[in-house]
Amino acid sequence: xxxxxxxxxxxxxxxxxxxxxxxxxxxxxxxxxxxxxxxxxxxxxxxxxxxxxxxxxxxxxxxxxxxxxxxxxxxxxxxxxxxxxxxxxxxxxxxxxxxxxxxxxxxxxxxxxxxxxxxxxxxxxxxxxxxxxxxxxxxxxxxxxxxxxxxxxxxxxxxxxxxxxxxxxxxxxxxxxxxxxxxxxxxxxxxxxxxxxxxxxxxxxxxxxxxxxxxxxxxxxxxxxxxxxxxxxxxxxxxxxxxxxxxxxxxxxxxxxxxxxxxxxxxxxxxxxxxxxxxxxxxxxxxxxxxxxxxxxxxxxxxxxxxxxxxxxxxxxxxxxxxxxxxxxxxxxxxxxxxxxxxxxxxxxxxxxxxxxxxxxxxxxxxxxxxxxxxxxxxxxxxxxxxxxxxxxxxxxxxxxxxxxxxxxxxxxxxxxxxxxxxxxxxxxxxxxxxxxxxxxxxxxxxxxxxxxxxxxxxxxxxxxxxxxxxxxxxxxxxxxxxxxxxxxxxxxxxxxxxxxxxxxxxxxxxxxxxxxxxxxxxxxxxxxxxxxxxxxxxxxxxxxxxxxxxxxxxxxxxxxxxxxxxxxxxxxxxxxxxxxxxxxxxxxxxxxxxxxxxxxxxxxxxxxxxxxxxxxxxxxxxxxxxxxxxx
Amino acid sequence: xxxxxxxxxxxxxxxxxxxxxxxxxxxxxxxxxxxxxxxxxxxxxxxxxxxxxxxxxxxxxxxxxxxxxxxxxxxxxxxxxxxxxxxxxxxxxxxxxxxxxxxxxxxxxxxxxxxxxxxxxxxxxxxxxxxxxxxxxxxxxxxxxxxxxxxxxxxxxxxxxxxxxxxxxxxxxxxxxxxxxxxxxxxxxxxxxxxxxxxxxxxxxxxxxxxxxxxxxxxxxxxxxxxxxxxxxxxxxxxxxxxxxxxxxxxxxxxxxxxxxxxxxxxxxxxxxxxxxxxxxxxxxxxxxxxxxxxxxxxxxxxxxxxxxxxxxxx
Numbered sequence: 001x002x003x004x005x006x007x008x009x010x011x012x013x014x015x016x017x018x019x020x021x022x023x024x025x026x027x028x029x030x031x032x033x034x035x036x037x038x039x040x041x042x043x044x045x046x047x048x049x050x051x052x053x054x055x056x057x058x059x060x061x062x063x064x065x066x067x068x069x070x071x072x073x074x075x076x077x078x079x080x081x082x083x084x085x086x087x088x089x090x091x092x093x094x095x096x097x098x099x100x101x102x103x104x105x106x107x108x109x110x111x112x113x114x115x116x117x118x119x120x121x122x123x124x125x126x127x128x129x130x131x132x133x134x135x136x137x138x139x140x141x142x143x144x145x146x147x148x149x150x151x152x153x154x155x156x157x158x159x160x161x162x163x164x165x166x167x168x169x170x171x172x173x174x175x176x177x178x179x180x181x182x183x184x185x186x187x188x189x190x191x192x193x194x195x196x197x198x199x200x201x202x203x204x205x206x207x208x209x210x211x212x213x214x215x216x217x218x219x220x221x222x223x224x225x226x227x228x229x230x231x232x233x234x235x236x237x238x239x240x241x242x243x244x245x246x247x248x249x250x251x252x253x254x255x256x257x258x259x260x261x262x263x264x265x266x267x268x269x270x271x272x273x274x275x276x277x278x279x280x281x282x283x284x285x286x287x288x289x290x291x292x293x294x295x296x297x298x299x300x301x302x303x304x305x306x307x308x309x310x311x312x313x314x315x316x317x318x319x320x321x322x323x324x325x326x327x328x329x330x331x332x333x334x335x336x337x338x339x340x341x342x343x344x345x346x347x348x349x350x351x352x353x354x355x356x357x358x359x360x361x362x363x364x365x366x367x368x369x370x371x372x373x374x375x376x377x378x379x380x381x382x383x384x385x386x387x388x389x390x391x392x393x394x395x396x397x398x399x400x401x402x403x404x405x406x407x408x409x410x411x412x413x414x415x416x417x418x419x420x421x422x423x424x425x426x427x428x429x430x431x432x433x434x435x436x437x438x439x440x441x442x443x444x445x446x447x448x449x450x451x452x453x454x455x456x457x458x459x460x461x462x463x464x465x466x467x468x469x470x471x472x473x474x475x476x477x478x479x480x481x482x483x484x485x486x487x488x489x490x491x492x493x494x495x496x497x498x499x500x501x502x503x504x505x506x507x508x509x510x511x512x513x514x515x516x517x518x519x520x521x522x523x524x525x526x527x528x529x530x531x532x533x534x535x536x537x538x539x540x541x542x543x544x545x546x547x548x549x550x551x552x553x554x555x556x557x558x559x560x561x562x563x564x565x566x567x568x569x570x571x572x573x574x575x576x577x578x579x580x581x582x583x584x585x586x587x588x589x590x591x592x593x594x595x596x597x598x599x600x601x602x603x604x605x606x607x608x609x610x611x612x613x614x615x616x617x618x619x620x621x622x623x624x625x626x627x628x629x630x631x632x
Numbered sequence: 633x634x635x636x637x638x639x640x641x642x643x644x645x646x647x648x649x650x651x652x653x654x655x656x657x658x659x660x661x662x663x664x665x666x667x668x669x670x671x672x673x674x675x676x677x678x679x680x681x682x683x684x685x686x687x688x689x690x691x692x693x694x695x696x697x698x699x700x701x702x703x704x705x706x707x708x709x710x711x712x713x714x715x716x717x718x719x720x721x722x723x724x725x726x727x728x729x730x731x732x733x734x735x736x737x738x739x740x741x742x743x744x745x746x747x748x749x750x751x752x753x754x755x756x757x758x759x760x761x762x763x764x765x766x767x768x769x770x771x772x773x774x775x776x777x778x779x780x781x782x783x784x785x786x787x788x789x790x791x792x793x794x795x796x797x798x799x800x801x802x803x804x805x806x807x808x809x810x811x812x813x814x815x816x817x818x819x820x821x822x823x824x825x826x827x828x829x830x831x832x833x834x835x836x837x838x839x840x841x842x843x844x845x846x847x848x849x850x851x852x853x854x855x856x857x858x859x860x861x862x863x864x865x866x867x868x869x870x871x872x873x874x875x876x877x878x879x880x881x882x883x884x885x886x887x888x889x890x891x892x893x894x895x896x897x898x899x900x901x902x903x904x905x906x907x908x909x910x911x912x913x914x915x916x917x918x919x920x921x922x923x924x925x926x927x928x929x930x931x932x933x934x935x936x937x938x939x940x941x942x943x944x945x946x947x
Contacts, residue, residue, distance in 0.1 A: 123650035128927045130886020131904075131920055135655065138908045138916045139662050215775055219890055222777045223905050238778060242894070249785050256778025263773040271769075288756050288842035291857045365852055367843070390857065398854035405852075410845040415867050415942060424863075425853035462944050476853065 013276055020272020026265035034082040042075040046230050054248040067237075067251045068244055076237060077258050083233040085262065087144065088214035091152040095213070096206050098152075099159020104190055104198065106160065107167025118164065121157045129154050133216065137225045144217075144233065147226035151216045155209050159202065166201040170194055200277040207270030211263045218259050234259050289367035292390050293320075293360075299386050302375040305336045312483055312516050313362070313401075314338040318376030320354075320361045323369075329588045331357040333540040335376075339484065344510065344517040346531035346548070348524060348563060352584055354540035355520045359486050363397050364388070380484075399429040402477035404487040408469035408494075412461040418445075418472055419457030422479055429480045444475040447512075448505060467498035474505065478513060486518045491526060503529055524564045528552060536560045539584050539595040542614055546621040554632050556623040558600045594625070602627055636939055640932055651924045652704070656697050659917050670913050672713050686710075709918035714910045719918040722903065727922070729799050730899035732811075733892070734885045736819040741826035741884070742877055746866075748827070749834020753842060754861060764831065771828030776887055780821040780894035787817060797896035818895040822887050826880045833876050837869040844868070871942045878934030882927050 015021050033040075049070035057065040057073075064073040106117040124132065136150035170176065170193075179193050220226040221235030222242075229236070234255040241252025305316040320332040332354045339345050347355045360366045362378055364385065378385040380400060385393070405411040413421060422441035426432065432440070438457060445453035448471040461469055470490060477485050487506070491499040507530055510517060521527050527534060528548050536544040536557060544557040555561045562580045582599040585591055593608035594600070600607070606626060614624040625631075662669055667683045684690070688699045703709070709719035752764040788796035794817045800806040801814075841847065842865050850864045851857075889901030896902075900919050907915035939945050 119650075123647070123654060126647050126651055126928060126931075127654070127920075127924050128882035128886045130883070130889055131923055131927075133886075134889065134904055134908060135658050135916065135920050138911075138913065139658055141911075142909065211773060215773075218775060219777060222775075222890065223893060225905070225908060235775075238775075238781075242781060245781055245785065246789060249781075252781050253778070253785070256775055256781065259775045259778065260770075260773055263775075264769065267769060267773050288753055288839045289848075291851060291860070363852065365848060367848075394854045394856060396854070397852055403849075403852040405845060405849060407845065411849045413846040413850065413864055413868070414944065415871070416864070424855060424859070428854050428856070460943050473849075476849075479853075 010276065014272055017272045017275060019268050020275070023265045023268020023272065026261065027269055030081060030262055030265065031085070034078055034085060037078045037082055040078070042078065043072040045071065045076045045079040045232070047071060054244070054251070056248075057250050057254070064254055065248075065250050067241065068248070073251065073254055076232060077234070077255060080232050080234045080237050080255060081258055081262065083144070083227065083231070084214055084218055084235065084259070087148050087217050087233060088210055091148045091155070091213045091217060092206050092210040094149075094152040095155040095209065096159050096202055099156045099205075100163050100195075100198070100202055102156070102160040103163025103165075104167050104194055107164040108171060108186070108190060108194065110168075110171070114164070117160070121160050124154070125157045127154075130216070130219075133220065134225075137220060142225045142228060144221070144227040144231060147217050147220040150220070151213050155213060158209055159205050162201050162205045163198050166198040167194055170197050204270075204274050204277050207266070207273045211266040211270065214266070215259065215263055287367075287369050289369075289371075292364040292368075292393050293366040294368040294372040295364070295387050296372060296374045299373055299375045300377055300384070303377040305377075307379065308338050310341075311338045312341055312381060314377075314379040315358070315362070316377040316379070318358065318361060318378065319374040320357050320366055320371060320376075321374050322371050327588050328374075329370075329586075330590060331371075331540050331587055332361060333590075335537075335540070335542055337535055337542065337545065339516050339518060342514055342516055343533065344519055344531040346527035346534040347518060347520045347537060348522065348527055348534055348560075349537035350522055350563070350580070350584065352539075352587075353537040354587075355537045356488050357540075358537070359403075359488050359518060359520055362486060363401050363403070364393050365397075365403070395429075398425045398482070399480045400482055401484045401486065402480070402482040404470075404473050404477045404485065404490045406489040406492055408466055408473050411473060412469055414461055416460075417457065418459050418461065418464070422457075422472070422476055425476060425479045440479070441475075444479060445472070447478070447509065448472070448475045450475075466494055467501065470494060470498075470502055471505065474502070474509070478509065478515075481513055481515070483515060484518070485515045486520075488520045489522070490519075492521070492523075499526070506530060522563075524566075536563065539590065540587055541595065541624065542622070543596070543624040544622065545614075550621060556617060556621065556628045556632060557596075557625045558602055558631065559596050562599075602631055633940075637936060640935055644928055644932060647928055648925060651928070652701055652921065653697070655917060655921050655924070656700055659913060660693070662913060666913075669911060670710070670713060672911070675713075704918070704921060709921075710914040712907070712912050712915040714907070714912040714915070719914050722915065723900065723918055723922055726898060726900045726903050729897055730885070730888055730892070730901060730923075731926075732815065733818055733822065733897055733899060734881070734888045736815060737822040737826070737884050737888075738877070738881055740819060740823040741830055741880065744823070745827040745830025746834050746870075746873070748831035750838055750861065750866060752831065752835040753838030756839065761835075765835075768828040768831045771824050772832070774824055776821055776825055777890040777894055779824060780818065780891055783817050783821055784894070799898055818891045818897055821894070822884060822891045825887065826884050829880055829883075830873070830877060834869065834873055837872045838865060841865045841869045867941065871938060871945075874934050874938045874941070875931075878931045881930040881934075885923060885927060 049066070051070065052062070052066050053068055053070040055062050055066040057063065059065060062072050062074065064077065066072060067076070102117055102121070106114045132154045133150040136153060137146055140146035140149065176189060176193060179189055184192065217226055218233060218235030218238070221233050222239040224239055227233045227236040237255040238252050241255065245252050303317045308314055315338070316336045318332055318335045319330070322329040322331055335358055347358065349355045357366055361373055362385065366373070373386060376386055380396065385396070419438055419441050422444060423434065423437040426437040426440050427434065441457055442453045445456055450456055450468060450471050464472065473490070490506070491502050494502060503526065519527060519531055531548055533545070533547050534551050535542055536559065538559050544551070544555065544560050546556070551560060555564055566580070580599060585595055585598070591597070591608070593610060594603065594612045597603040597607045604627070612624050612626055614622050617623045617628060666689060667680045668675065670683055671679055688696050707720050709723070711717070712719050712722055715722055748764050748768065752761045755761045784796045787794045795814050799814050800810050847860060847865055850860045855864070888899060889905060891897060892899045892901040893905060900923060904916060904919045907919065
């Protein structure tokens with residue numbers, strides 16, 4: 001990208017951040033006014049006129065009044081802002097320069113150089129910031145330049161640390177070695193390769209420190225340790241004004257307001273720069289999911305599928321979308337299925353097929369924003385879950401419907417003991433004492449075959465292996481013996497041997513507790529071991545439903561066939577394991593016709609003409625393929 | 633636990649030595665005859681000779697450092713020429729007011745900052761969040777010495793609710809309630825900036841934690857949202873926030889200098905500023921060493937609290 005283009009994208013991105021833009025305008029206004037100070041029709045800032053002393057603001061001749069020597073405050077403010085801004089900027093540049101040198105040298109040379117320099121920086125940071133500045137002023141004596149110097153020095157560590165961090169990251173990358181091989185010496189590497197790449201870090205640090213530096217130098221002047229009369233910055237004007245604050249408050253308050261204005265402007269611009277250069281830190285990048293999924297008001301209106309009686313769970317015409325920048329990503333498209341009593345229903349598909357989102361939609365656990373249940377009905381026995389209140393959902397979650405999640409390393413709270421994590425769900429749903437809840441928790445750990453159950457209650461998750469943690473996850477799901485358990489790829493994150501153990505455990509527990517189970521996996525082998533029926537999903541749609549036996553014998557949909565051929569079978573020699581070529585279509589740009597057509601070996605023109613319905617195929621099977629008959 | 637504390641205590645030793653070296657070297661850099669500087673311009677020749685000897689000015693730098701270190705370890709910081717009393721006595725008198733001011737401020741900014749940050753994160757992009765973000769921006773941009781003056785004008789001059797200066801009433805003051813009454817304005821003023829910093833950090837830490845898998849797990853168990861926020865999310869966020877509160881303690885102690893000047897608070901900050909203006913170097917030196925050592929202790933406390941909260945942190 002050319003430099004000019006970079007600047008243009010920067011401006012367009014930056015100006016979209018309205019607060020930052022406002023800050024920039026405020027700052028530009030101040031800068032233009034103070035730069036024009038010599039040509040503005042202002043009184044001399046130091047011209048005393050004792051006859052007009054301590055005039056109030058908005059008087060005849062003095063817009064902001066006069067101070068105790070009759071000097072025009074407006075003029076003094078503008079000239080004082082000039083000094084304060086200049087001091088702040090020079091201090092920042094000085095700090096940035098020295099800090100960058102220390103940081104780059106430290107990060108580039110590493111080892112002993114790094115150690116010595118960084119320990120030195122640590123020492124400086126062991127002082128309270130202001131105290132070190134005071135010590136420096138104590139040595140150099142009061143004065144504006146000395147105050148500038150003191151503030152610059154105490155800010156060096158921030159630059160040194162940030163730049164070092166960035167440099168260490170860069171030096172590890174291969175291109176530094178590459179440039180050394182190409183004949184650049186250390187000096188050239190630092191200037192040509194490292195410096196341009198750590199520049200954003202320097203700019204961010206500058207933009208966050210320049211505001212403080214202006215505040216702190218003003219503070220030193222306020223204390224009488226900075227600008228000395230007749231020189232005046234905003235801080236010293238405030239300090240002088242303080243002496244007469246009871247009689248003429250405006251003399252002190254106006255310079256303070258000016259400092260506030262300037263620093264707010266700078267901080268707004270700084271936040272904007274930070275968001276631009278480091279989008280990860282930007283406030284918008286992290287969305288915190290609400291306690292339950294957003295549901296469209298008229299979600300139930302479009303439900304067409306018929307109710308099935310006496311089934312523990314039925315999902316009808318479910319559509320769950322992720323909406324970012326007003327664009328819908330259709331993760332779940334018109335999905336309808338039911339779960340029978342005591343059944344294990346497998347949900348199979350690649351990552352991104354919508355199987356997890358479907359599962360999370362059931363108890364409204366899809367992260368929102370950006371997730372939203374746009375339409376559909378979820379019936380638990382006869383209770384409608386779509387549109388249920390949070391407290392209704394909370395009474396169902398963990399009691400009627402429990403989840404087992406994928407990665408046991410991240411799904412348990414690292415700071416709470418195992419016992420507490422088990423007991424809290426028992427205490428939420430059962431009227432028992434704490435002691436009883438812990439007894440039940442111990443019982444649960446025994447049921448999932450965790451040795452030394454009693455003492456394990458006092459363990460933290462990090463003290464357990466991955467397999468053990470997933471057993472805890474299973475125990476947690478079983479805590480209130482829920483009618484329905486939804487297991488979302490519970491074995492994917494585990495080693496193969498552990499996987500087998502966990503599957504055996506789940507099979508055993510299903511016999512014992514008699515829950516209905518929804519088991520999500522991309523792995524036909526895993527599903528076929530545990531499940532009775534299978535739903536195959538692709539691009540948010542169900543493409544096939546059938547029993548494990550039927551699908552094993554003859555899958556109907558080409559996608560199902562492909563998925564199954566991805567799984568190696570034990571004992572069969574010379575089998576061809578196929579990867580499915582290509583990628584599923586982006587769910588914000590779904591094609592018309594069959595979503596799988598582009599990756600299907602059997603696609604014909606008719607497949608792309610219009611949407612393919614999910615149709616009955618035989619008594620209990622369904623398929624979304626117009627060529628199912630001819631291909632089997 | 634005890635082992636951890638002992639380990640951290642031993643880590644403190646090099647830091648304290650480093651601080652003493654830096655303070656010593658800074659003061660060594662003062663131009664001119666140190667004895668003259670220490671005693672001021674009206675010193676008698678006898679006094680000059682005495683101070684030269686007690687500081688060992690004829691000896692080499694390293695030896696002088698150890699003489700000085702031995703002295704301060706015994707609590708001997710020398711005699712302040714401007715106050716004509718031992719520096720240690722003056723510091724002891726002024727330590728409590730500063731600790732009271734900075735400590736109460738730190739409590740205030742922690743409570744308000746954490747609460748504001750949590751609410752802001754939970755209500756992300758709602759009007760509450762936007763208002764808090766705006767207040768935080770103004771808070772961190774405010775010159776505290778100016779805010780102090782404005783609050784005095786409003787609450788002392790106009791409404792006479794709080795006293796404008798001092799730590800206790802001149803006649804019959806000094807009781808708990810009297811001090812509290814004097815403390816409220818300065819403590820609040822000092823807390824404003826740090827509140828903003830802590831609120832900002834808490835908001836982003838909470839946003840980071842709220843999207844973790846274990847929060848979804850807690851919600852999937854049906855745990856009440858208040859418990860999800862405080863017991864599950866906030867506890868985890870706090871692990872990252874505590875060190876920042878420790879660092880803020882340093883800014884609060886530093887900021888106390890302004891506040892003590894504005895409110896005529898009889899603390900170390902005001903002592904330091906007056907000492908610098910009168911070039912009373914021993915007083916500056918003593919004050920800086922003591923406050924820096926306290927700051928190191930505060931950070932040690934933060935480390936220990938973090939360790940208590942997060943059993944995974946081993947060193």
